[in-house]
Amino acid sequence: MKNNLLTLCCFTALFGAALFLSCSEDDNVKLDEGSQIDQNDSTDDQIDGDTSDSVDTTANEAVVGEAFTRGAMLTNWADNIIIPSFEALVDNMDSLSFAANKFTETPNQENFINLKQSWLNAYLTWQTVAMFDIGKAEEITLRNFINVYPLDAQGMTTTLLAGDYDLTSVNRQDEQGFSALDYLLHGLGNSDEEIIAFYTDDTNGLKYKTFLTDIVDRMHSLTSIVLADWKESYRDEFIERDGNAATESVNSMVNDYIYYYEKFLRAGKVGIPAGVFSNSSLSDRVEARYRGDVSKELLIKSLISAQDFFNGVHFSQEDAGMSLKGWINHLEASGETNNIDSLINNQFGLIHLQLENLNSDLGQQVEADNIKMLETYDFLQKNVIFMKVDMLQLLDITVDYVDADGD
């Protein structure tokens, strides 16, 4: 009798345990889902740009000897790279805001030139944060409001003249941000005088001024929100989630990083203008197309930022802390080694060399000699393979974490 009951109990307990375990496991899996789906499917036609402005540091020797921990890596990322980059960006946004106000108060040539310079400074710094599409930036889809290009210039002009607009709308993403400023500062006419005339025009001048300050304010506030969130709470959360599961910071950040490199740097800045995804080249798809001669500079900034992140180089400094390179070294120290970190850094080097062959205006490069652009794309693609295939295999991180059972 007692025995029978015991057997039954065992059976139900086991079943219960099975149920419990399978369910609790599901919970984990579910959590991941929300955080991992790329909200950012802005396809290849609309690409955001990115950032940068640190000193050109090449592959520093990352802290040899220091024991690798994911926590140390996350701390380095947050404290020495991500937060300082956002701080610099917000600083630049302050200046941009100031310059925009000054220009709208007194639309003269001097203020106009200052404004254009502030725009470029901020745009370059943007390249240093664009890859950090995580936390608040991800939540508010920062990238989609700051740097979608190509700009819908016609739509933007209609919106601007109508005067009644909601910049928070998803439909307005390609009518604001750096590319909108690019157009407003460089695309309205052929000379400074012609452009300034739009802002001093009796009929529509006020509308142009208002729109200009509105989009600068919006960029300012969005980036400030993200910085504030990092400083107030997200930093600790980011560092605490130091496991290797798909939900954790390391996995998300690495996925975001590679996604950025592949979609926004490789495809957005080079591939799409060179026409690798279309039947013909599209020189008007370059970043900052109205200004023109800075598209290569923006690309270089973005590339350096990506490489610095890989090597753990602190923002705008020479020192480096723990990052992907250190992690790779740590893992390869204990087994046969493919020197994946050198593969990737060497490839970054080759890309830089290739960039020296390009016109500072990538749009002109496409028009004049697109072969060089196509070659650049191939150089960039090679690192997609090193990072996405070789590196991720070593780090045991699943690409775009797929939420499904395995074998």
Next chain:
Amino acid sequence: MLINSSYFSKTTSSAPLVIFRVAFGLLMFISIIRFWALGWIDKLYIQPHFFFSYYGFDWIKPLGDLTYLLFFVCGLSALFVALGLKYTWAIITFFLSFTYIELMDKTTYLNHYYFVSVLSFLLIFLPAGNYFSWDTFKNSRLSFSQIPQWNIDVIKLLLCIVYLYAGLAKLNSEWLLQGMPLKIWLPTKDYLPMIGFLFRYDWMIYLFAWGGALYDLIIPFLLLNRKTRAFGFIMVVFFHLLTAILFPIGMFPYLMIFSALIFFNYQFHQKVIDGLYRMLRIKKYKGHQIQNVPLQYRLLNKVKIGILALFFLIQIGLPFRYLLYPDNLFWTEEGYRWSWRVMLMEKAGNAQFKIVDNSSRNWFYVNNEDFLTSFQEKQMATQPDFILQYAHFLNEHFSQQGMTDLSIFVDCFVALNGRKSTRYIDPKFDLTKGYESFAHKSWILPFNE
């Protein structure tokens, strides 16, 4: 010819088969609910634009919103199996619906799902509904407490095949000597409480690799032998719960744990059934004995035995078909599926397709994201049959846009078990000129150690 050898006329209690049926049905029912609740039906079978078919099964596709109905039918039939309600129809329905689901997209292929399909096929031929079931509560004349011994033994045989082949597949240098792919997977589990720190040691990886292989190879014998059975079962529970903690393998560990109960003697199962009777307050029927079954039943038995004999021949032979292909099995994956090769490799790849319009000489790359989910893209980039099928899909897609004379090439790099990535597919081969068949795909570049 009558099958009258002494083995096939031996009978035994039907209790083990009944417990097996209940556990299997309930686990499958839970699996379907879990799959549904996680949103995977939508994610895997509704959202994608394109689905990878198995060779010869391209007529099996997801059914749009009706896919939910398919899962509903599948889940309901699993519940019916557990209850023993219209058992034969329920298990046939379950087998067909579950197998249909698995055939819809080979992206989701898992040995576990294959195991479920195979097992449910086997259960169609077994009288698992003739005792302790809804059917027999309604009509006690259907109830048999004795069934042929082979009805139980075939399940044991299938389980032994699964374990032994899984064990044999691990006897390769990657697994045993390189410790791959566990050397990639386990160290990243070092954040786990209690056991995590162990994975920082190399010897631990080898212990897991050798232990895992040994486990698969000896567990059938431990379970078959009465004296070692209890120990074997403890091993089963330990091993599968460990894998459940370490790897995202869903319900499979629980399925294997409950399946292993079939090895216990009938007294154990009878006690469980008696306990359930009391718990559910069901009046107990004395089952009929099976001895005096009429001839046609024995004829049917003969047919069943014939079918199952063929079934097991296929099960035993199929995993060896890889020997018919040249080159490295892990690299080409020709003859890899349906062979209980579980967790044997870590493979990652990247495939960039180049579409060349032969009439204008224009070319462009494909953005895979436009057509595939990230899961599909990941699977596609490392498996030649996926690459070929996708290329043909692209050809069709762009033909419809007016580009009728296309060549399609792929720039594909694959890394296998920690090796550096190398080119996988001949970049000069026009994939529109390749066709799926059982023959070796000569455009897979040879594996370089």
